[in-house]
Amino acid sequence: xxxxxxxxxxxxxxxxxxxxxxxxxxxxxxxxxxxxxxxxxxxxxxxxxxxxxxxxxxxxxxxxxxxxxxxxxxxxxxxxxxxxxxxxxxxxxxxxxxxxxxxxxxxxxxxxxxxxxxxxxxxxxxxxxxxxxxxxxxxxxxxxxxxxxxxxxxxxxxxxxxxxxxxxxxxxxxxxxxxxxxxxxxxxxxxxxxxxxxxxxxxxxxxxxxxxxxxxxxxxxxxxxxxxxxxxxxxxxxxxxxxxxxxxxxxxxxxxxxxxxxxxxxxxxxxxxxxxxxxxxxxxxxxxxxxxxxxxxxxxxxxx
Numbered sequence: 448x449x450x451x452x453x454x455x456x457x458x459x460x461x462x463x464x465x466x467x468x469x470x471x472x473x474x475x476x477x478x479x480x481x482x483x484x485x486x487x488x489x490x491x492x493x494x495x496x497x498x499x500x501x502x503x504x505x506x507x508x509x510x511x512x513x514x515x516x517x518x519x520x521x522x523x524x525x526x527x528x529x530x531x532x533x534x535x536x537x538x539x540x541x542x543x544x545x546x547x548x549x550x551x552x553x554x555x556x557x558x559x560x561x562x563x564x565x566x567x568x569x570x571x572x573x574x575x576x577x578x579x580x581x582x583x584x585x586x587x588x589x590x591x592x593x594x595x596x597x598x599x600x601x602x603x604x605x606x607x608x609x610x611x612x613x614x615x616x617x618x619x620x621x622x623x624x625x626x627x628x629x630x631x632x633x634x635x636x637x638x639x640x641x642x643x644x645x646x647x648x649x650x651x652x653x654x655x656x657x658x659x660x661x662x663x664x665x666x667x668x669x670x671x672x673x674x675x676x677x678x679x680x681x682x683x684x685x686x687x688x689x690x691x692x693x694x695x696x697x698x699x700x701x702x703x704x705x706x707x708x709x710x711x712x713x714x715x716x717x718x719x720x721x722x723x724x725x726x727x728x729x730x731x732x733x734x735x736x737x738x739x740x741x742x743x744x745x746x747x748x749x750x751x
Contacts, residue, residue, distance in 0.1 A: 492726035496537075496734050503534045514571075524575035525605055531568035532612040535561045537734050540619065545741065548748075558619045565616035572609030576602055591632045595639040603644045603652075610636035611655055634659070649728075650684030650692075653677040657695040661703060671700050688725055690735035693717035697742065707750045714739040
C-alpha cells in the first residue's frame with residue numbers, strides 16, 4: 448500500500464473539481480485511485496510499525512473517499528480490503544490481546560472495533576468480485592457453492608482477503624452463534640482460493656489454513672497434522688522468510704497441544720528471520736516478530 452500523503456494535495460484538487468464536468472472529475476478521481484492502489488513498498492517495506500500504524504487510518508479514509516466517487520474501481524476496492532484487514536489484525540487486535548490481562552472489558556471493546564473493521568474489509572473485497580461477477584456479494588451468503596464455482600484464478604486476491612477478513616472477524620466472535628454459523632462459508636471460500644492458486648502471495652492461503660485447521664471438526668492429531676502440512680507448504684513457498692507462518696503454527700498447534708518446547712522453538716525461528724532481506728515483507732515480519740517476543744514473555748501464563 449502506498450503512503451497517502453503525497454496525494455493529499457491531489458485529493459484537495461479533485462474535490463475542487465465538483466463544479467467542473469463530470470468526466471473530468473471522474474478522470475481525476477480514477478487517476479488518484481490508480482496511484483493509491485498501485486501497491487509498492489512504501490508501507491510493506493517500512494521498518495517502523497508505529498509510523499505505519501499512525502498513517503494507515505488516514506490512508507484508509509482517503510481510499511473510502513475515492514470509492515464514494517468511483518465505487519466500482521476494482522483495484523482500489525481490493526487495496527482497501529487489504530488495508531483494513533491488515534490494520535485490524537496487526538494493530539487493533541494486538542492492542543486487545545496485550546491489554547486483556549489488565550482490563551478485560553476494554554479488551555472486549557477493542558475486539559469489537561476490530562470485528563467492525565474486518566467485516567468492512569470483507570465487504571470491500573466482495574464488492575470487487577461483484578464488479579466482475581454481478582450478484583456475487585449477495586449469492587455468497589445464500590448459495591456459496593454456486594457463487595464460488597463462477598470464479599477463476601483472477602479472483603483469488605479478492606477471495607483471499609475477503610475470506611481472511613471474514614475468518615478473523617469470526618475468530619473474534621466466539622460467543623456469537625450467528626457469526627460462527629458463517630464459518631463453513633469462509634472455509635469454502637479459502638478452499639476455492641487454494642484450489643485456484645495455492646501459490647498466491649508466497650503461500651498466504653496455506654498460511655491461513657495453519658491456524659484454521661485446528662478449528663475443524665475431527666481429532667486433534669488429525670487437525671494438527673493438516674496444519675503442519677500447510678505450514679510446510681507455506682514455508683516452502685515463502686522460502687522460510689515469513690515469520691507469520693512460524694508464529695501461526697506456534698499459537699495454533701504447539702500451544703493447544705501444550706508443547707512448550709516446540710512453541711518456544713518456532714517463535715525463536717520467527718525471530719531469526721532477517722526482515723531487511725526482503726523489503727516486500729519487511730513490515731509484516733517486524734510485526735510478527737514483535738508478537739513472537741510478546742508471546743515468549745507470556746510463556747509462564749500460557750503454559751501452567
